Amino acid sequence: MTSERHPAQTDREREESALRYSEQNYRLVVETAPDAVISIDESGAILFANPATARIFGYDPTELIGKPLTILMPEFLRKLHENGFSRYLATGQRHINWQGTELTGLRKHGQEFPVEISFGELSRDGHKVFTGFIRDISERKQAEEMRAAHARQIAVRADVSIAFGKEESLKTILGECSEAIVRHLDAAFARIWTLSDDGKMLELQASAGMYTHLGGPHSEIPMGQFKIGMIAQERKPHLTNDVLNDPRISNRAWAEKEGMASFAGYPLSVGDRTIGVLAMFSRKQLTPDTTETLASGADLIAQGIERKRAQEALQMTQAELARVSRLTTMGELAASIAHEVNQPLTAVTNNSNACLRLLAADNLKPEVLRRALEEIVADGNRASAIVTRIRGFIKKDPAEKNRVDINDVIQEVLALADRELYENRVRLERQLTKALPLVFADRVQMQQVLLNLIMNGIEAMIAVTDERSLWVESRVDESGDILVAVRDSGTGLGSGADRIFTPFFTTKASGMGMGLSISRSLVENHGGRLWAAPNFPIGAVFSFTLPVSAGSPA
Amino acid sequence: MTTASIVFVVDDDPSVRSSIKFLLSTVGLQVESFESADTLLHKKLPDVPSCLVLDVRLRGLSGIDIQRTLAARNIQIPIIFLTGHGDIPMSVRAMKAGAIEFLTKPFRDQDLLDAVRVALEQDRARREKEVEVTDLQRRFDSLTAREQQVIAMLVSGMLNKQIASELGTAESTVKVQRSRAMEKMQAQSLVDLAKMIEKIKGPSEKAS
Numbered sequence: 052m053t054s055e056r057h058p059a060q061t062d063r064e065r066e067e068s069a070l071r072y073s074e075q076n077y078r079l080v081v082e083t084a085p086d087a088v089i090s091i092d093e094s095g096a097i098l099f100a101n102p103a104t105a106r107i108f109g110y111d112p113t114e115l116i117g118k119p120l121t122i123l124m125p126e127f128l129r130k131l132h133e134n135g136f137s138r139y140l141a142t143g144q145r146h147i148n149w150q151g152t153e154l155t156g157l158r159k160h161g162q163e164f165p166v167e168i169s170f171g172e173l174s175r176d177g178h179k180v181f182t183g184f185i186r187d188i189s190e191r192k193q194a195e196e197m198r199a200a201h202a203r204q205i206a207v208r209a210d211v212s213i214a215f216g217k218e219e220s221l222k223t224i225l226g227e228c229s230e231a232i233v234r235h236l237d238a239a240f241a242r243i244w245t246l247s248d249d250g251k252m253l254e255l256q257a258s259a260g261m262y263t264h265l266g267g268p269h270s271e272i273p274m275g276q277f278k279i280g281m282i283a284q285e286r287k288p289h290l291t292n293d294v295l296n297d298p299r300i301s302n303r304a305w306a307e308k309e310g311m312a313s314f315a316g317y318p319l320s321v322g323d324r325t326i327g328v329l330a331m332f333s334r335k336q337l338t339p340d341t342t343e344t345l346a347s348g349a350d351l352i353a354q355g356i357e358r359k360r361a362q363e364a365l366q367m368t369q370a371e372l373a374r375v376s377r378l379t380t381m382g383e384l385a386a387s388i389a390h391e392v393n394q395p396l397t398a399v400t401n402n403s404n405a406c407l408r409l410l411a412a413d414n415l416k417p418e419v420l421r422r423a424l425e426e427i428v429a430d431g432n433r434a435s436a437i438v439t440r441i442r443g444f445i446k447k448d449p450a451e452k453n454r455v456d457i458n459d460v461i462q463e464v465l466a467l468a469d470r471e472l473y474e475n476r477v478r479l480e481r482q483l484t485k486a487l488p489l490v491f492a493d494r495v496q497m498q499q500v501l502l503n504l505i506m507n508g509i510e511a512m513i514a515v516t517d518e519r520s521l522w523v524e525s526r527v528d529e530s531g532d533i534l535v536a537v538r539d540s541g542t543g544l545g546s547g548a549d550r551i552f553t554p555f556f557t558t559k560a561s562g563m564g565m566g567l568s569i570s571r572s573l574v575e576n577h578g579g580r581l582w583a584a585p586n587f588p589i590g591a592v593f594s595f596t597l598p599v600s601a602g603s604p605a
Numbered sequence: 606m607t608t609a610s611i612v613f614v615v616d617d618d619p620s621v622r623s624s625i626k627f628l629l630s631t632v633g634l635q636v637e638s639f640e641s642a643d644t645l646l647h648k649k650l651p652d653v654p655s656c657l658v659l660d661v662r663l664r665g666l667s668g669i670d671i672q673r674t675l676a677a678r679n680i681q682i683p684i685i686f687l688t689g690h691g692d693i694p695m696s697v698r699a700m701k702a703g704a705i706e707f708l709t710k711p712f713r714d715q716d717l718l719d720a721v722r723v724a725l726e727q728d729r730a731r732r733e734k735e736v737e738v739t740d741l742q743r744r745f746d747s748l749t750a751r752e753q754q755v756i757a758m759l760v761s762g763m764l765n766k767q768i769a770s771e772l773g774t775a776e777s778t779v780k781v782q783r784s785r786a787m788e789k790m791q792a793q794s795l796v797d798l799a800k801m802i803e804k805i806k807g808p809s810e811k812a813s
Binding site for chain 2: 386389390391393394395396397398399400401402404405408409412423426429430433474
């Protein structure tokens with residue numbers, strides 16, 4: 052373009068021409084820019100607005116000339132702007148970033164919308180002029196918001212699913228669900244009630260956010276009463292963005308003091324049954340995204356509760372069955388246990404009576420008394436250890452898994468069965484591998500499985516007149532699991548081999564036929580396997596495996 | 606009770622064994638204890654009044670097995686059984702087989718002491734009787750065949766005359782043989798002699 056330069060032009064003419072060109076160029080840019088371009092003077096009055104201003108703000112550029120810039124801002128920003136602007140003029144201190152700051156704009160018809168502004172200043176005749184670019188970022192913001200809402204929904208659903216995947220109590224799981232709602236949906240607090248078995252009472256199970264206690268007046272709400280009871284009864288959500296004027300929100304003074312804006316309550320339903328209520332209060336307005344997330348979260352929680360309860364019911368039945376089977380085993384052991392407890396008791400009684408007799412005859416020497424007392428103490432401890440062992444074995448508590456050394460369990464069970472082995476003249480051989488990795492197991496249940504296998508082994512050898520031998524072995528198997536095997540020299544599996552694990556199948560006169568079936572389900576609940584095979588040359592071998600506990604030294 | 610008696614205790618539990626020994630020692634009894642039946646049966650039992658305190662449930666031979674083995678060997682030692690639990694069928698069997706007592710652990714000390722006293726007295730009486738019978742038998746054996754014959758007839762209630770006629774000898778001969786036999790047997794009277802013969806012939810009929 053400089054090639055059009057005319058040789059007759061003076062330097063000044065050339066400068067003027069260049070300036071004119073530059074001005075035209077800027078004008079073109081400003082007039083066609085998609086962003087609003089607005090200039091103000093030091094008083095904040097608008098000097099210039101480009102055509103895009105009309106599209107973005109709804110004002111004709113000419114009607115804005117001379118108007119204060121604050122006309123384009125919502126009320127809450129005006130004071131802020133004026134203070135910042137005058138401070139800058141006085142001190143040169145900027146109160147906001149001049150490039151790419153996100154603020155809120157106000158359209159002519161009153162709608163607020165997000166804007167991104169960048170501006171600069173220049174001086175003319177000693178006065179400052181500020182020019183800014185204002186970009187409408189509504190669409191960008193909306194897209195961001197949608198992504199965020201979607202992410203929140205996914206996060207809530209994920210956290211709820213994770214919570215229900217844990218082997219925790221229902222209360223703990225629901226606690227995590229309510230925490231997820233508070234965390235992702237910005238609730239002031241969220242609560243979950245479940246309906247009692249008789250369908251009359253909603254019982255508070257979880258509370259997260261500003262209130263976390265489960266006691267107090269909200270811990271039990273009768274079906275059909277108050278907002279929570281009504282949600283459950285009507286089986287319809289209750290949503291409000293105006294808690295202060297909602298007739299169902301009873302504690303208005305509290306809501307006002309805490310600045311609560313919205314309430315959302317959803318029934319927890321499975322099919323046509325209501326099983327509880329999920330509710331939250333928020334200091335912010337509910338958006339469709341929030342309610343959608345809550346609705347889907349409520350569905351997920353309801354299904355989770357239902358599944359968890361079914362699981363618990365199954366586990367309780369199994370636990371009860373296991374306990375009954377343990378009691379049966381104990382009944383079979385009763386004679387030898389009675390004997391074992393009575394031995395130390397007999398010794399205690401004899402030693403005490405002997406001392407009393409010597410005392411009555413004035414013939415009790417301290418040395419004799421001391422020795423007798425020492426024996427009494429030792430026998431007392433022995434009796435108590437037996438009782439503890441038995442009590443531990445028949446306790447009712449549901450599964451309680453810990454890291455366990457299976458060799459310890461084997462030794463405990465052999466102690467319980469000791470008398471039985473002894474009286475039946477069974478030769479016991481321990482083949483225990485030392486320093487085995489630990490397993491994650493319920494000690495009592497593993498005792499039960501082992502005792503069952505050992506008692507079965509003894510029973511299978513009653514008809515055997517030759518040497519009766521029982522081998523108990525522990526080792527790591529080929530796949531790295533812990534393997535325990537109980538081998539006997541008894542009559543073998545015979546024709547019932549394929550049925551021995553079937554409930555109520557028994558070859559014993561007094562058996563319930565549950566032992567092996569329960570033992571197998573107990574082992575399987577631990578992630579292991581239990582099976583039977585013939586032993587050579589005679590007898591049977593029962594083996595079970597248990598996975599090694601994570602973090603166990605291999 | 607005299608120290609000349611001894612109580613044998615068989616229990617596989619060392620603390621029960623020693624406590625029984627301690628208890629019996631407080632009344633001055635001598636006690637010897639064993640952990641199994643085998644050790645007891647291999648022992649030559651001393652020839653003094655004694656009794657056995659036996660646990661029913663033992664490793665190897667049970668208490669009942671010991672009772673049977675002793676009976677088979679004709680060793681008549683009184684037995685007191687101990688059991689860890691009230692096993693009624695077993696106690697019935699043991700008592701029928703002549704046990705003195707069947708005590709359930711833990712037992713009253715007096716019950717055991719009473720049972721031991723009864724057992725030792727019974728054994729002492731049996732031994733005394735055994736000694737007497739042996740002595741009488743020895744005297745009886747010192748008689749001639751004819752004298753034994755005469756005595757047997759006398760005890761059965763026959764008169765001198767009847768015996769003489771039965772044996773085909775003179776009544777005076779029978780009288781001589783009779784007085785010689787009475788003297789050898791150290792019998793004071795015919796009734797006395799009759800009692801002696803009864804003791805020799807039927808000791809088992811009156812035994813416990």
